[in-house]
Amino acid sequence: MSTTINTSNSEQGPLWEVFIQSKPGQAYKHAGSIHAFDKEMAIENARDVYTRRNEGTSLWLVPSSEIVAVSSSESPSFFEPASDKIYRHPTFYNLPDGVKQM
């Protein structure tokens, strides 16, 4: 995803991020980006560039400028609150012998 350059005024149109759902029920996964001047063109360009072999049954297009992200230099402190709560994982707990499945 390109967030470091301003592409909104260029003659190639704004940048959009492409997310593909490979099958109904699955999560949308980021595939890459494309340039397009409006929503319709974004969807059509994404279809032509990213789904020539039935890679997806659905697409999301999001203007790259609308993406909010955590940078990797911030990520250790940003996600730190989760790392000391090991009791949130089932493996934290002891179970008496004889419990077959839980």
Add this chain to the structure above:
Amino acid sequence: MKETLLDDATLLADFETKIEAETKIEPRDWMPEAYRKHLIRQISQHAHSEVIGMQPEGNWITRAPSLRSKKILLAKIQDEGGHGLYLYSAAETLGVSRDQYIQWLHEGKAKYASVFNYPTLNWADIGAIGWLVDGAAITNQVSLQRASYGPYSRAMVRICKEESFHQRQGYEIMWKMMEGTKDQQRMAQDAINRWWWPALMMFGPHDSDSAHTGNAMKWKIKRETNDRLREKFINKTVPQAELIGLKVPDSNLKVSGTDSFGEPTYEHSDIDWEEFWQVVNGNGPCNQQRLEHHIKAHEEGAWVRECASAFLNNSNSLKG
């Protein structure tokens, strides 16, 4: 932002730790300027190659010998355009716009693979390109799937998934011609005679003469050296040629041993480096034609971009 408080030495150490640990570098991460520059050069050259590579093949769309082969060729060329777009979008994450990359190409400041400066004289050349040129590109790209820069590596994964059809369709063309008339066999042999050496040149100079190999290997922008990849390609391709009765145009070619899988490895002549540098430096048979055609197509499409820009400004269609 935290990174403004860190000095370059600390940032570089963090960067190199990540590279060492095979952690991908992402667009927002700190990276050495030389790493960014190398990626800008390598990815844009790769993108331009995909797009310029559409020209020699496009030359045969209207003259494909059957509807089947025409449909296949159209699909392949469309893929090449798509690969160019994947790569331009990966390259744009480095802070340079696609317009700028294309401008550098038109000004002769950016290069593309020299192999596309050779002409496609007949239908057998379409077979030779798919089999040999795409085959060489795949060898390189499989290795680049493990490149350290995330967007580049992901583009490579996507491209590799699509490339193997390209090589197979080319090999099928050659195979059919070798099963055909004497004239067809001569055409196929003539095509490998002309494309074999340019395909080997695609891997670039010897490692000892390559200006870019050192840092690229250290930072894992490239994962295998030019010479190593070239050997891999030769070892894979010679048996494919022999299987359909084609002779590799190298009088010094002979089996030198076997690899760890028991497959033969080969001894071969060196590349004509004089020819290599001539073509790299703009004196190949089609350098001028390829670039002029790209500039012409770009300029003739300007009105479409202008209309689309005007439409965007008038309708505010991002929100529409």
